[in-house]
Amino acid sequence: MNIKDFNTFPKVERDLTNSDQNALVLEIATQIYKKHDNILELEEDLFNDSKFVSEASPVLLEAIKCAASKKNLSQVKTPIHLSVIFAMYKETVRLQPKSNNPHGEDCLREKVRQLKWLEKGLEDKFHWDIIAVDDGCPETPSSFDVATEIKNQEFYRSVEILKLETAINDLVICQGFMDLENTCDSRKGGAITYGLWKAQDAFVSFNRKHIVVYTDADLSSNLAQSGSLALPIVNEGKKAALAHRYGIKKSVLVKNNEVTTEPESTRNQPGKLIILLRHFARTTLLPQLEHIKDTQAGFKAFDADALREILLFLEFMNETFDVELLLSLIHISEPTRPLYI
Numbered sequence: 001m002n003i004k005d006f007n008t009f010p011k012v013e014r015d016l017t018n019s020d021q022n023a024l025v026l027e028i029a030t031q032i033y034k035k036h037d038n039i040l041e042l043e044e045d046l047f048n049d050s051k052f053v054s055e056a057s058p059v060l061l062e063a064i065k066c067a068a069s070k071k072n073l074s075q076v077k078t079p080i081h082l083s084v085i086f087a088m089y090k091e092t093v094r095l096q097p098k099s100n101n102p103h104g105e106d107c108l109r110e111k112v113r114q115l116k117w118l119e120k121g122l123e124d125k126f127h128w129d130i131i132a133v134d135d136g137c138p139e140t141p142s143s144f145d146v147a148t149e150i151k152n153q154e155f156y157r158s159v160e161i162l163k164l165e166t167a168i169n170d171l172v173i174c175q176g177f178m179d180l181e182n183t184c185d186s187r188k189g190g191a192i193t194y195g196l197w198k199a200q201d202a203f204v205s206f207n208r209k210h211i212v213v214y215t216d217a218d219l220s221s222n223l224a225q226s227g228s229l230a231l232p233i234v235n236e237g238k239k240a241a242l243a244h245r246y247g248i249k250k251s252v253l254v255k256n257n258e259v260t261t262e263p264e265s266t267r268n269q270p271g272k273l274i275i276l277l278r279h280f281a282r283t284t285l286l287p288q289l290e291h292i293k294d295t296q297a298g299f300k301a302f303d304a305d306a307l308r309e310i311l312l313f314l315e316f317m318n319e320t321f322d323v324e325l326l327l328s329l330i331h332i333s334e335p336t337r338p339l340y341i
Contacts, residue, residue: 014058014254016105016219017098021059026117026224028063033070043068047250053261058254065252066117066224073122073227076234078209082128082226083304084111085195085214087188088143089135094217095146105219108132108150112159114223126227127208129158131198132217135191136164136183143217162198164191173197174314176321189321193314200308209234212307216298229301239306239329243299306332 015021036042043064046052053061073080088095096104108130115128134144141149147161167173168180173193180190192214199212211230215221221243229241244251253260300322310328314321 009057009060011055011057012059014062017103019097019106019110022110022113022219025059025062025066025222026114028060029066029070029117029224032063032067036067039064039067039071044250047252047261050261053252053259056259058259061252061254061259062222065228066222069225069227070118070122071227072231073118073126076125076209076227076231078234079125079207080127080230080234081208081210082115082126082230083199083210083212084115084128084130084223084226085133085192085199085212086111086130086217087133087135087191087195088147088217089137089188089191090139091137091143091217092139092141092146095143095150107217107219108147108159109154110219111223112154112156115226118224118227129160129199130156131160131162131195133162133164133191133195133198135186135188160198162194164194167194171197174312176315176317179315180317185317187318187321189317189319192321193311193317196307196311200304200311210304211301212304213299213301215300221297221299225299226301229299233301233303239303239333240326241301242326243297245297302329 012021032039046056046064047061091107093101093103094105094107097106097109098104111130115130119126119128132143132147134142134147137143144161144163150156151159151161164186165183168177168182168190171194172178177190177193177197180186183190195214196212199210211233213223213226213229215223225243229243232238232241245253249261251261306329309332310325313328314324316324
């Protein structure tokens with residue numbers, strides 16, 4: 001694929017349940033990565049062009065981001081081990097392929113494919129594992145049962161499936177975790193905290209930098225983009241790197257097949273006034289978070305050593321756990337070296 005082909009790539013709807021389309025993203029990313037040594041400069045130019053972004057295919061935009069991620073990963077100064085964590089609550093449909101359910105994303109298999117793609121050719125720089133935590137899924141079969149069956153079918157050695165309920169009352173992770181009486185007290189935060197602890201507990205470094213990512217169960221964030229989050233942590237000593245759907249340059253939001261970047265991605269949202277008011281209130285009360293526009297984005301990477309410093313002191317296991325985690329990291333960071341966004 002040549003640069004001139006970017007603008008002629010067909011603008012198709014991005015369908016996360018379409019396994020062929022998910023594979024196509026990585027196929028195009030491979031072509032771009034191999035043929036464009038200047039992919040990082042190219043990404044910079046293209047994603048600063050709001051007209052290009054709005055007119056381009058979501059498949060192509062995602063592929064460019066993945067190719068740039070792999071290029072970033074190739075430039076890390078220290079080999080990496082990446083632990084990916086996601087919570088599962090009522091995800092039995094999403095875990096299934098579309099052939100079993102029209103709404104299925106086959107999300108576990110796809111996440112593994114994305115990480116394997118990122119690893120290919122960079123095995124000396126990148127290893128990974130996945131920790132999926134059932135947050136008290138009430139469905140039958142449960143998210144835990146479906147994910148475990150997939151793990152066994154595919155013989156995934158680098159995937160671990162956990163149940164939050166088996167850890168409550170048995171583990172001393174932090175005050176907030178000790179306060180959980182059952183999984184109903186967790187709103188994703190308990191499952192993610194358990195996953196963070198498990199990643200710390202299980203990883204043994206062999207001269208590799210340990211980075212922990214947590215994401216959502218769905219495929220809205222392509223894990224092949226993890227290299228772009230890892231680079232500033234490894235090469236610049238950042239405590240964390242956070243993906244943004246809106247609010248900063250080069251952020252891209254795909255919604256109802258409409259692709260936007262800033263300022264349109266904020267301006268065009270039906271709830272833009274709520275977003276602006278929420279950000280104003282948050283930065284007024286918590287000025288440390290002023291430079292973070294999208295605290296709830298489900299794609300965040302952390303230096304595992306920094307996590308180890310703060311994990312014991314976390315108190316909130318509900319929807320606010322993201323904010324507490326970020327504030328705790330800022331607290332241990334040097335004031336002159338704020339979090340990378």
